[in-house]
Amino acid sequence: MAVNDSKVYAQISSYIGRLIREKFGKGPTSVYVTIKHPYMTIYLKDFLAPMERVLLEKGEKKRVEETRDVLMEELLPEIMCKLEEIVSIKVKDLHYDWNLENRSGIIFGCIPEGTSHEHRAVSPLPAEVEGPFYKEINEASKRGQKMPERTEVFVLNDRTILTKRTGILVNVEKELIKNQFTEELKLTKRPMEKRLIDQGKLEDILGKDIDDTFVDWNFDQDIGYFVFITTSKKET
Known part of the structure; x- marks a missing residue:
């Protein structure tokens, strides 16, 4: 199926x-x-x-x-x-x-590699949007911790954009993870990272409103995610 x-x-x-x-x-x-x-x-x-x-x-x-x-x-x-x-x-x-x-x-x-034969693939951002969008995501990460070593963006549909940032944890965060304070770290980073995103700037770049911003991490692999849920710009 x-x-x-x-x-x-x-x-x-x-x-x-x-x-x-x-x-x-x-x-x-x-x-x-x-x-x-x-x-x-x-x-x-x-x-x-x-x-x-x-x-x-x-x-x-x-x-x-x-x-x-x-x-x-x-x-x-x-x-x-x-x-x-x-x-x-x-x-x-x-x-x-x-x-x-x-x-x-x-x-x-x-979805792991090797299981994609029935899947449609994600789309890239439009060329005129890609550069400014990447720059703002990287700047937001830098404001909170450090510049990601790698940033990837995936457009899943006309409303959903997922960003994957690799190499974002600073040493103190790694020590907290090592000492099993992951829940405390997650509860602290959730609101902080959302505040660091300049939503108005991203909306101008995308030409869309952002209804929801979500974050989560794979601390073991030093990966952070943003998921943005967007809608068409409302008439003013």
């Missing part, structure tokens, strides 16, 4: 929605799936459990993030197995992030 078959996307959407509802007490209203080698994304809309809403109203955002991290780390192996069953590929390095204010979230993963 070809992975761009809408029935496959519907199966994945149904499974993810049901799983999250079972584990969190409330599932997302909408789940959007995209598979373009070498990545897949699962974008969640309108996802916030009643208890989480109460905690956010009390200023307990960190507690919500910590709880979600615990649950997601438990769910990721199960999700990977189910994706392999549905799509007949072994997705690796599953990641996730949330925008609690927007009640949205992302789950994304890498």
Whole structure:
């Protein structure tokens, strides 16, 4: 079965929605799936459990993030197995992030080499956009830590842009990871890296509005990701 078959996307959407509802007490209203080698994304809309809403109203955002991290780390192996069953590929390095204010979230993963014969490939950025976009991503990384050793950009569809930055960790971060403070590091870096992105500048470069910005890392491999969810510029 070809992975761009809408029935496959519907199966994945149904499974993810049901799983999250079972584990969190409330599932997302909408789940959007995209598979373009070498990545897949699962974008969640309108996802916030009643208890989480109460905690956010009390200023307990960190507690919500910590709880979600615990649950997601438990769910990721199960999700990977189910994706392999549905799509007949072994997705690796599953990641996730949330925008609690927007009640949205992302789950994304890498599709290994050698499993791409049925996959449409990602597209590059338009030539006139590519240079300025790369420059802004690299500058954002430099403002927070250091210039990436390598930056790659993948356009998965007309709304989703994924960036992969390799070689971004500074020595103090590596020491924290070595001493198993990865959760604390992640909770600190999430809001910081999002603040470092000049959203207005990226929107001008892309000619689009950015609805959501997500981040996650593979600390073992010194890799950081941004995922941008965009829409057409609103008329003013």
